Amino acid sequence: MTAVAICGGRLIDPAAGVDAAKDILLKDGRVAEIAGPGKLKSMNGAKVLDAAGLIVAPGLIDIHVHLREPGQGYKETIATGTAAAAAGGFTAVAAMPNTTPVNDSAETTRWMQAPERGAEVRVFPIAAATRGSKGETINDYAALKSAGAVAVTDDGRPILKDAMMRETLTAAARAGLTVIQHAEDTRMTEGASMNLGPVSFKLGLRGMPAEAESRMVERDIRLVAELRDAHPHLHVAHTSTAAALAAVRQARRNGLRVTCEVAPHHFLLTEEHVGLYNTHAKMNPPLRSAADRDAMIEGIFDGVVDAIATDHAPHAMHEKEVEFPLAPNGITGLETALGLCLHWLHVEWKLPIGRVLSLLSAQPAALLGLKGRGTLAIGSYADVVVFDPKAEWTYRATESKSKAKNTPFDGWKMQGKVRWTISEGRIAFAATA
Amino acid sequence: MNPAPAAHAIRRQVTAPPPPASKFPYNPGSLLSVLDLTVDEVSRLLTRATELEVEDPILRDHILAKRRIALLFYESSTRTRTSFELAAKALGADTTLVSNLSSSIEKGESLKDTGLTLRALGAEAIILRHNSSGAAWLLEESTRLPIINAGDGMHEHPTQALLDLRTILAHLHPGITVVGEKTLAGVTVTIVGDILHSRVARSNMLLLPRMGASVVLCGPKELLPEQAAAAGPGIAIERDFDAALRQSQAVMMLRIQAERIAGLQLDLDDYKASYQLTGQRLAAQAPTAVVLHPGPIIRGMEITAGVADGVQSAILEQVTNGLAIRMAVMERALLVSEQGGHA
Numbered sequence: 001m002t003a004v005a006i007c008g009g010r011l012i013d014p015a016a017g018v019d020a021a022k023d024i025l026l027k028d029g030r031v032a033e034i035a036g037p038g039k040l041k042s043m044n045g046a047k048v049l050d051a052a053g054l055i056v057a058p059g060l061i062d063i064h065v066h067l068r069e070p071g072q073g074y075k076e077t078i079a080t081g082t083a084a085a086a087a088g089g090f091t092a093v094a095a096m097p098n099t100t101p102v103n104d105s106a107e108t109t110r111w112m113q114a115p116e117r118g119a120e121v122r123v124f125p126i127a128a129a130t131r132g133s134k135g136e137t138i139n140d141y142a143a144l145k146s147a148g149a150v151a152v153t154d155d156g157r158p159i160l161k162d163a164m165m166r167e168t169l170t171a172a173a174r175a176g177l178t179v180i181q182h183a184e185d186t187r188m189t190e191g192a193s194m195n196l197g198p199v200s201f202k203l204g205l206r207g208m209p210a211e212a213e214s215r216m217v218e219r220d221i222r223l224v225a226e227l228r229d230a231h232p233h234l235h236v237a238h239t240s241t242a243a244a245l246a247a248v249r250q251a252r253r254n255g256l257r258v259t260c261e262v263a264p265h266h267f268l269l270t271e272e273h274v275g276l277y278n279t280h281a282k283m284n285p286p287l288r289s290a291a292d293r294d295a296m297i298e299g300i301f302d303g304v305v306d307a308i309a310t311d312h313a314p315h316a317m318h319e320k321e322v323e324f325p326l327a328p329n330g331i332t333g334l335e336t337a338l339g340l341c342l343h344w345l346h347v348e349w350k351l352p353i354g355r356v357l358s359l360l361s362a363q364p365a366a367l368l369g370l371k372g373r374g375t376l377a378i379g380s381y382a383d384v385v386v387f388d389p390k391a392e393w394t395y396r397a398t399e400s401k402s403k404a405k406n407t408p409f410d411g412w413k414m415q416g417k418v419r420w421t422i423s424e425g426r427i428a429f430a431a432t433a
Numbered sequence: 434m435n436p437a438p439a440a441h442a443i444r445r446q447v448t449a450p451p452p453p454a455s456k457f458p459y460n461p462g463s464l465l466s467v468l469d470l471t472v473d474e475v476s477r478l479l480t481r482a483t484e485l486e487v488e489d490p491i492l493r494d495h496i497l498a499k500r501r502i503a504l505l506f507y508e509s510s511t512r513t514r515t516s517f518e519l520a521a522k523a524l525g526a527d528t529t530l531v532s533n534l535s536s537s538i539e540k541g542e543s544l545k546d547t548g549l550t551l552r553a554l555g556a557e558a559i560i561l562r563h564n565s566s567g568a569a570w571l572l573e574e575s576t577r578l579p580i581i582n583a584g585d586g587m588h589e590h591p592t593q594a595l596l597d598l599r600t601i602l603a604h605l606h607p608g609i610t611v612v613g614e615k616t617l618a619g620v621t622v623t624i625v626g627d628i629l630h631s632r633v634a635r636s637n638m639l640l641l642p643r644m645g646a647s648v649v650l651c652g653p654k655e656l657l658p659e660q661a662a663a664a665g666p667g668i669a670i671e672r673d674f675d676a677a678l679r680q681s682q683a684v685m686m687l688r689i690q691a692e693r694i695a696g697l698q699l700d701l702d703d704y705k706a707s708y709q710l711t712g713q714r715l716a717a718q719a720p721t722a723v724v725l726h727p728g729p730i731i732r733g734m735e736i737t738a739g740v741a742d743g744v745q746s747a748i749l750e751q752v753t754n755g756l757a758i759r760m761a762v763m764e765r766a767l768l769v770s771e772q773g774g775h776a
Contacts, residue, residue: 198660204566204588204635277567321545321575323565325586 003027004422005043006386009051013058014358015366015375024056026382029425034378051386054419055353058361058374059091059121059383062334063151064180064237064261064309067093069117070108071100076314076403079118081334084312084402086120086429088335089418091383092365092373093121093312096155097128104128104139106147113148120428121421122383124150124370126180129168133157138167141175150368153180155237156284158216160186166223169232178233178259178368183216183244184208184285193325195286199271205325208286214243221251221258228256235367236260238311240285242295249304259367260299261309264333264340265408267296273408279320279327280408283313300359301351307364310337314404332407336395338387339414347415353389382425391417462558462579462766465569467591467640475644476612479599481764482757483610490523493760498525500767503556505547505572506583507533507563512728512752513583513593517560520759526767529556544568545575552576558766561585566632579766587630592762593727594636596754598644600747601683603754604723617646623677624650625708626687626735628657633727634687635664642667651677652708655697674708678718685725686710689735705734712739723747 004026011022023040025033068076085093097103109125127149131137152172159165172179189208194200196207224234239245239260251258270290273281299305313330320327345351365374372380397410421429502521521528558579561569566586573580584590622641628634628650638648648668662670671677694701724746732738
């Protein structure tokens with residue numbers, strides 16, 4: 001593999017506390033050398049990327065994506081989903097197990113990582129917590145972990161039974177895996193297609209109460225506290241309500257290992273964005289009230305939010321062009337995350353850029369224990385994003401590398417344009433012109 | 434770390450872009466929501482309803498002669514379907530009925546494809562009754578034809594609200610020809626029962642206050658959530674039926690489904706004791722109010738047979754008014770959309 005030297009840029013590596021003008025040399029898939037501008041020693045034969053005016057940062061890591069393979073290749077494939085990831089500056093994605101069949105085996109976990117899938121960036125499978133995600137029989141976590149699974153979840157089909165969740169947390173702790181919970185008491189959300197509130201009443205749609213999320217988070221935290229001696233790690237996926245976030249905050253004060261992520265749509269949009277039955281504003285958890293949205297922003301600023309994750313959920317166009325209650329949940333997110341985060345969190349609301357990048361790389365890597373990722377320290381994986389922080393642009397869903405175009409952010413202003421995405425030393429994405 | 438003070442939240446408002454609010458309707462002939470109509474348009478529709486009702490049937494037959502109107506019904510219906518069909522035929526239009534049973538919908542054809550098929554067959558407007566809220570917007574976006582929403586899930590039923598308005602006006606302001614924002618000032622209309630699941634309630638609560646009326650919603654919290662009062666201006670909640678009746682000049686009873694009451698763990702006898710409209714209750718609290726019901730009525734459930742058939746009942750007038758209103762709405766759908774503006 002050719003060595004790559006990225007020269008003239010501003011290197012921001014939050015994990016290493018670096019924010020300075022540095023050149024960086026990538027060799028054999030690893031970070032080989034970092035030096036002041038023009039001071040790299042061993043550049044012989046390296047391909048040089050001119051990063052003048054650009055930011056060089058650890059490749060972004062999205063710990064919550066749906067790549068739809070195996071079995072749902074008409075929505076997305078691992079190849080197209082990771083191409084979208086690379087275009088968005090991501091060098092690693094953690095893929096949810098709600099595929100066909102459900103990824104509940106070492107075999108499927110390995111299949112997803114095989115070179116034949118044509119992944120542009122590193123795929124870390126998250127395996128099902130229970131057989132078929134049916135919430136009845138626990139999977140073999142040790143085998144899943146050795147096959148490459150980085151966490152377990154029954155995402156979308158949350159584990160409701162206390163006993164099952166207790167068993168899951170215990171077994172995962174023993175195997176050194178994180179349990180990710182899509183927190184939703186599905187007994188309270190049957191037939192519902194948006195947030196319960198004045199907007200759902202007006203639109204005549206059945207609503208999901210905020211309590212369906214927060215009560216499940218509170219229940220899970222109670223179980224983590226009971227099992228304290230086993231040190232389970234609970235990660236709350238796509239937190240969307242103020243009450244759930246408050247529960248996570250309290251659990252952390254109590255010394256429990258509870259982390260959470262927030263998706264860009266939950267800190268930017270509210271239930272009002274459903275408009276007149278826009279199925280591109282339908283996801284689960286749903287867009288919430290303005291107060292909940294504001295709580296997500298505060299959580300990002302005050303640090304209780306550990307990571308920003310997109311919940312990239314591609315669907316075929318014809319699946320979304322149906323009656324709102326019948327439309328599948330989810331929106332794409334890989335290509336809009338950086339642009340939205342920089343525009344809103346950094347430029348508009350003045351969150352330091354290092355913190356934005358940390359929420360998108362160092363923190364998610366630490367959360368899932370992805371060693372050598374989320375940092376550009378010498379010897380770590382050569383996962384790098386190079387972007388122009390000044391560039392303003394408009395996102396066009398039609399130009400997406402994803403198979404799917406289901407996004408509410410079509411036409412939104414973005415800040416920061418990805419120039420190169422380098423995955424383990426290989427240029428996975430290069431902007432045209 | 435301490436949570437940031439509230440002032441930060443204000444600074445961090447998402448200022449742009451705003452949610453897409455008024456993308457629809459594409460077609461000026463469409464009637465998807467009562468909010469699509471200005472007060473003047475409502476007035477014109479009422480005027481045209483009266484003119485068309487008394488028009489010579491031979492002349493009336495030429496207004497939409499040989500125009501093609503499709504009725505697309507995903508739910509069973511007696512009065513709405515028949516009313517639209519007879520109204521269309523009274524204007525000379527050809528109609529065709531497609532129902533979810535005995536059509537390709539049963540084979541899994543989508544609403545979008547069904548709409549495109551009807552358009553390809555020459556349909557110039559589609560009357561849609563559908564069990565999903567918002568279905569009419571999807572059909573309009575797909576076909577760009579004038580779409581008349583004949584009931585979408587729990588959302589809206591605009592022609593019902595217009596015919597209810599006509600019925601209320603006939604009783605409270607007989608002979609009135611032009612209506613405006615103050616026509617129903619001082620009038621209280623109480624809507625009673627399963628508000629949560631009712632498209633009739635939603636369309637009425639959004640339409641009647643725009644004519645100056647106050648709408649009072651009445652029912653138990655399981656069927657009438659507090660957020661209903663926030664649906665628009667001029668809407669209040671009164672859970673005591675007698676108190677609501679005492680202030681009402683019109684009372685609209687909604688159908689109650691026994692299964693739904695059971696599903697919510699409400700006692701049917703308790704429900705009836707609190708919310709059934711009986712002759713005794715009506716005589717005691719609102720002896721002159723006009724009684725409406727969109728149908729189908731379940732005698733002995735939300736309303737007693739005596740009240741349904743009584744002198745204060747306008748239930749069958751509503752049905753007749755539906756015919757006149759729907760003629761006016763279909764004329765608007767086909768003629769206004771051709772003029773590319775509002776008639």
